[in-house]
Amino acid sequence: MNRFTKIVLALSLVTTLANAQDTFFHTDMNDEFNKMQNLMTKVMNSDFKKQYFQDNYPQMNIQNKNDRYVITFNLAGMDKKDIKLSVDDDRMLTIEGTQKEQKSKDTNSFITKEIHIGEFKRTILLPDDIKLETLQTEYNNGILEVTIIKKASKKSHSKIIPIN
Secondary structure (H helix, E strand, C coil): CCCHHHHHHHHHHHHHHHHHCCHHHHHHHHHHHHHHHHHHHHHHHHHHHHHHCCCCCCCCCEEEEEEEEEEEECCCCCCHHCCCCCCCCCCCCEEEEEEECCCCCHHCCCCCCCCCCCCEEEEECCCCECCHHHHHEEEECEEEEEEECCCCCCCCCCCCCCCC
């Protein structure tokens, strides 16, 4: 298709849209928009979202305390044997595991189902100023707390140099 034909087709389309009756165009577009929005809402509330967009699970807090960092993960309902925590040489802390579904006889009665079920993996970069060998964990009531001591800050020492 040559350029002239494309221009004529484009002008024809613009003219057709400009001459369309306002109510027809407005009503049809609103209906289509509403259908599209309903579809997207269903997709984002479905298992599809949970399976492919759980990059922020588990939820966490990171605190910068005076001499240490404290990272808290919310892992409600999980057994600690289903959680794996690792750190590599590049200070990448990875938490992964499997959140098992609680057995329920009536699975079709859910109106909303937001609790993550299945495998998860989350990785965060730890700060530079840590002593990796001091990493400690504590798991209690679905909360995993990771504590890492900071390196002692280098204090600048000044030395008076005699002038000869």
